Amino acid sequence: MTDPGRPFPRHLRQALRTIAARVYLAVCAALLVWALVVTTTDSSDDSMAGVIPLLATAPVSLVLLVLPDHAAALVVAVVLGALVNAAVIGxxxxxxRR
Structure with missing residues (x-):
């Protein structure tokens, strides 16, 4: 799967160095910040802003939704989903390019 002389974290770093992966991570970070701001400033409990970052980082974030119902669970699911998807994109x- 990996070359014997090249450890896995090196492959991951190289994958995350690509422009496409960095743009994807930036978009996911912006969506997460937007969702958190909208959710905290909205006085009603009807805000569905958290769905947008989850869909942007699917399918990994959807699997992580089994975490306990807390605001930190949303952040963890989106961050891990974005990192996995960015690695695949990279x-x-x-x-x-090869």
Whole structure:
């Protein structure tokens, strides 16, 4: 799966260095900040702003929704989902460049 001389974290760092992966991470971070701001400033409990970052980082974030119902669970699910998806985007971008 990986080269014997190249450890896995090195592959991950190289995948996250691509422009496409960094743009995706920036968009996900902006969506998460927007959702948190909208949710905290909205006085009613009808805010569905948290759904947008979850959909942007699916499918990993949807799997992590089984975490306990707390605001931190949303942040953890979105952050881990964004990192996994950014790594896949970076690996695909590197493979297409070869």
């Amino acid at each position: 690996w695909c971008a590197r493979a297409l």
